[in-house]
Amino acid sequence: MKVEIFIVLAVSLVVWLSLFAYMARLDGRIRSLEERE
Amino acid sequence: MTERSHKPGGGLAAWKWLLLPLMTAMTCMAYLWAGDAKRFGSPATARIIFWHVPMAILSMVWFFAAAWYSIRYLVRKHAFDDTRASLAAEVGLLLTALATVTGAIFSKMQWAGGFESPWYAGYWQWDPKQTAIVIVIVIYMAYFALRMSVEDSRTRARLAAVYAVLGALSVPFLYYTLPHLPIFQDTTLHPTDVVKAGGMDVPYRWTFNLSTLAHLGVSIWAYQLKVRLARLEQRAPSGESWVEAPAITAVRGRARSNGAGDPADEPEPAGARRNAAHGTEGAG
Numbered sequence: 046m047k048v049e050i051f052i053v054l055a056v057s058l059v060v061w062l063s064l065f066a067y068m069a070r071l072d073g074r075i076r077s078l079e080e081r082e
Numbered sequence: 083m084t085e086r087s088h089k090p091g092g093g094l095a096a097w098k099w100l101l102l103p104l105m106t107a108m109t110c111m112a113y114l115w116a117g118d119a120k121r122f123g124s125p126a127t128a129r130i131i132f133w134h135v136p137m138a139i140l141s142m143v144w145f146f147a148a149a150w151y152s153i154r155y156l157v158r159k160h161a162f163d164d165t166r167a168s169l170a171a172e173v174g175l176l177l178t179a180l181a182t183v184t185g186a187i188f189s190k191m192q193w194a195g196g197f198e199s200p201w202y203a204g205y206w207q208w209d210p211k212q213t214a215i216v217i218v219i220v221i222y223m224a225y226f227a228l229r230m231s232v233e234d235s236r237t238r239a240r241l242a243a244v245y246a247v248l249g250a251l252s253v254p255f256l257y258y259t260l261p262h263l264p265i266f267q268d269t270t271l272h273p274t275d276v277v278k279a280g281g282m283d284v285p286y287r288w289t290f291n292l293s294t295l296a297h298l299g300v301s302i303w304a305y306q307l308k309v310r311l312a313r314l315e316q317r318a319p320s321g322e323s324w325v326e327a328p329a330i331t332a333v334r335g336r337a338r339s340n341g342a343g344d345p346a347d348e349p350e351p352a353g354a355r356r357n358a359a360h361g362t363e364g365a366g
Contacts, residue, residue: 050126054113061105068303069094075310 098303105296111289127191134184136294137177140301142253144174149250152243164239167246169308173301175222182215193271209271210261218256221249
């Protein structure tokens with residue numbers, strides 16, 4: 046299989062995992078604000 | 083799906099954690115299992131179909147959700163239904179924009195020779211579906227322009243609700259009916275038989291379905307975050323954002339103890355106009 050496929054796969058996974066981490070962090074911050082009420 | 087689906091004092095809800103392996107598996111399947119698409123001009127890059135098509139489909143779903151909450155507002159007159167409609171339209175517009183961008187990349191790769199054409203060429207062919215998606219973007223940008231142009235929250239909510247319903251009615255026509263009209267069959271570049279039954283082999287079909295499910299989950303999570311944030315803003319003292327409220331409270335306390343006038347007599351802070359864009363100025 047071509048090397049380019051693995052490079053693009055790696056980039057796609059990095060993008061997705063970064064997005065997931067960002068949304069999880071945001072979710073936690075919103076939750077802490079909700080619990081403060 | 084609102085704050086009921088998060089665990090107080092705990093971590094992320096289980097369905098959100100499930101999105102991590104779901105999207106990861108879909109990405110790996112797209113590159114390692116699905117293989118090159120035999121019937122496409124550029125078989126290797128046809129994998130973008132696993133992102134482009136689900137985003138386009140889900141954008142329509144979110145525009146329907148906006149119409150649903152708009153109808154609920156028109157019936158129940160609850161201000162938060164209007165907020166939900168606006169937030170659903172935002173998610174739909176984001177997905178439409180992403181579908182347009184991935185579609186433009188798809189266009190260059192499939193219809194313009196990919197890297198053989200100049201770097202600036204091939205992204206736009208005025209294909210009927212490409213034109214249709216631009217019209218959808220303009221329709222929903224006008225929705226937000228309408229919301230920002232009306233001061234009174236009730237009038238804004240009513241006008242936006244009617245507009246959202248009409249907008250949602252136009253989307254299936256623009257996405258499906260228009261590009262399949264007989265007059266466009268000679269000029270359309272989009273294949274018409276890929277997403278239908280029998281159009282994909284097993285690896286492609288499974289990856290496509292998983293991708294649609296994963297993108298749906300991520301968009302629901304994004305929408306839920308927006309709704310929770312809007313609910314927090316609504317509960318903050320009028321005219322203050324939930325970020326500034328504690329600091330403002332402290333300033334007011336110090337001002338009173340110093341014998342100064344009540345800061346509540348000061349002009350309305352700029353935060354009130356930002357809250358107005360999402361119709362969060364209290365109930366009614």
